[in-house]
Amino acid sequence: MTRQSKYDFDIVINRRNTDSIKWNVAENVLPMWVADMDFQTAPEILDALKSRLDHGVFGYADVPDEWYNAYIDWWNRRHHLKMEKENLIFSAGVMPSIFSVIKRLAAPGAHIVIQSPVYNNFYNCIVNSGCNVVENQLVYKNGEYSIDFADLEQKLSDSQTNLLILCNPHNPIGKIWSTEDLARIGELAKKHNVTVVSDEIHCDITEPGTHYVPFAAASETCREVSITCIAPTKTFNLAGLHTSAVYVANASLRRKVRYALYTDKVAAPNSFATVAAIAAFEHGEPWLESLRKYLWENRKLVEEFLAKELPEIKAVKGDATYLVWLDVSALPETGRNIAAHLKRKTGLFVIGGDAYGSGGEHFLRMNVACPRSVCLEGLSRLKQGIAELLQL
Numbered sequence: 048m049t050r051q052s053k054y055d056f057d058i059v060i061n062r063r064n065t066d067s068i069k070w071n072v073a074e075n076v077l078p079m080w081v082a083d084m085d086f087q088t089a090p091e092i093l094d095a096l097k098s099r100l101d102h103g104v105f106g107y108a109d110v111p112d113e114w115y116n117a118y119i120d121w122w123n124r125r126h127h128l129k130m131e132k133e134n135l136i137f138s139a140g141v142m143p144s145i146f147s148v149i150k151r152l153a154a155p156g157a158h159i160v161i162q163s164p165v166y167n168n169f170y171n172c173i174v175n176s177g178c179n180v181v182e183n184q185l186v187y188k189n190g191e192y193s194i195d196f197a198d199l200e201q202k203l204s205d206s207q208t209n210l211l212i213l214c215n216p217h218n219p220i221g222k223i224w225s226t227e228d229l230a231r232i233g234e235l236a237k238k239h240n241v242t243v244v245s246d247e248i249h250c251d252i253t254e255p256g257t258h259y260v261p262f263a264a265a266s267e268t269c270r271e272v273s274i275t276c277i278a279p280t281k282t283f284n285l286a287g288l289h290t291s292a293v294y295v296a297n298a299s300l301r302r303k304v305r306y307a308l309y310t311d312k313v314a315a316p317n318s319f320a321t322v323a324a325i326a327a328f329e330h331g332e333p334w335l336e337s338l339r340k341y342l343w344e345n346r347k348l349v350e351e352f353l354a355k356e357l358p359e360i361k362a363v364k365g366d367a368t369y370l371v372w373l374d375v376s377a378l379p380e381t382g383r384n385i386a387a388h389l390k391r392k393t394g395l396f397v398i399g400g401d402a403y404g405s406g407g408e409h410f411l412r413m414n415v416a417c418p419r420s421v422c423l424e425g426l427s428r429l430k431q432g433i434a435e436l437l438q439l
């Protein structure tokens with residue numbers, strides 16, 4: 048594995064005692080759970096932040112034109128979606144946006160469709176808004192995932208359903224949805240008068256050579272029925288800076304979303320939020336290209352390790368995210384029990400797939416956005432833990 052890069056992702060940075068949610072764990076624990084990366088962000092972003100810090104005045108911040116232009120250029124150039132300034136709204140985060148949109152667009156008691164197994168916070172947002180989770184469980188067959196469109200249509204056609212939250216690309220299964228799948232979802236949403244909230248936070252972490260399709264770019268219908276949440280936070284490891292955007296092409300929908308974000312007070316940036324996003328999209332591309340290569344080498348490492356050392360566990364082939372979805376259905380315990388056992392016996396902290404809802408019961412999610420040496424340590428603990436499990 049040779050890399051020609053001026054960025055060094057092999058450096059191990061001690062994140063303990065930095066108030067990191069991921070690393071606020073006991074000394075023997077190796078955290079490979081929460082979806083953030085153990086790498087420093089791009090030096091180009093650090094420089095921009097340092098220069099903002101040096102100014103020393105941190106009054107209320109506005110959203111500058113450069114912020115809109117940075118998003119518009121990036122999505123146009125890299126993802127072939129033409130966005131317009133008036134259709135973009137700043138938001139402090141994807142989950143704050145989704146929560147706010149649910150509260151504004153869905154009355155308590157409404158049904159909201161999600162495609163399980165899926166990001167666990169979708170469940171929390173829906174339940175905490177007094178709405179009902181309706182799962183359109185993904186089909187898992189021969190190691191691949193697909194959408195059960197008949198089931199989806201049945202759930203969207205329920206008169207109590209008014210939102211579908213799509214995860215594009217999908218966490219935790221790591222799948223990029225095809226244009227055909229997205230367009231089909233858009234048609235069903237239109238037919239049944241359902242708004243699609245497309246969470247595209249993982250969109251830039253894709254296998255080198257591949258690209259995701261923005262939901263709003265899949266068809267004119269998709270554009271009209273959707274609210275899209277995008278951010279530089281997964282891509283450039285900036286989650287703690289609370290910076291994202293919402294794109295809504297449909298004017299009447301946008302009016303509601305803008306109202307929701309403003310009244311929930313999530314549409315105002317902190318002093319670093321727009322600075323980081325602008326630097327990321329304007330100058331972060333070379334860093335991102337190196338990162339994607341590195342992450343895919345880690346994924347490959349996991350796949351090869353499992354094939355050789357732990358054939359009982361299969362890594363589901365993923366083309367997006369740095370989250371590896373491990374099929375543990377050949378083992379005698381559920382993912383949840385295996386995760387608990389691994390943490391107890393080896394300190395390896397991965398998540399049992401049932402956290403992501405129906406269909407996740409026999410999986411583990413492992414975050415491989417870490418230096419290679421850390422990834423290898425995680426795999427070695429996995430092997431040791433499974434060997435002990437099988438002896439019981």
Ligand SMILES: Cc1ncc(COP(=O)(O)O)c(C=O)c1O
Nearest residue numbers: 082140141142143166218246248
């Ligand atoms: C699919 C998905 N959406 C949203 C988030 C969180 O977004 P934010 O930190 O902007 O609220 C995550 C974090 O893991 C995620 O995986």
